[in-house]
Amino acid sequence: MAIARLNGEVIAESTDTVLIEGNRYFPAHSVRAELLRPTVTRDDRHYYSIIVHDIPVQDHAWSVAGASIPDPRLADYVAFDGPVEIED
Numbered sequence: 001m002a003i004a005r006l007n008g009e010v011i012a013e014s015t016d017t018v019l020i021e022g023n024r025y026f027p028a029h030s031v032r033a034e035l036l037r038p039t040v041t042r043d044d045r046h047y048y049s050i051i052v053h054d055i056p057v058q059d060h061a062w063s064v065a066g067a068s069i070p071d072p073r074l075a076d077y078v079a080f081d082g083p084v085e086i087e088d
Helices: none
Strands: 002-006 009-014 018-020 023-027 036-042 045-052 055-064 077-080 085-087
Touching: 002 023, 009 023, 009 045, 009 077, 036 055
Parallel strands: none
Antiparallel strands: 002 009, 002 085, 018 023, 023 077, 036 045, 045 055, 055 077
16 A cells, blocks of 8 residues: 655555656545645646645645646546655
8 A cells, every 4th residue: 555644644545556757646536635725737737735734835746637647547646746755
C-alpha cells in the first residue's frame, strides 16, 4: 500500500497507484478531499493546495486532464510532490 503524508498527516493511501515519470498517482477516491483546495489550472494540469493543521501548502497536489494525460489510466488520479512524503 502506498501512503502520501504531509507533516505526519495521511493525505492519501491506496493499493491501486500508478507510477509514471517518477510520480506516484493515487485514485481520487483514495485522497482525503477535505484537505485539498483548488488553486490554479495550467494547460491540462489542475493544482491544489494541501491544508494540514490549518496550514496551506500551495500547489503540491495535481491532477491531469485532457490531451496532456501521459497515460489513460491517470484519469481521476492525483499526484503529489515537494514536501509530501510517499511511502511504498
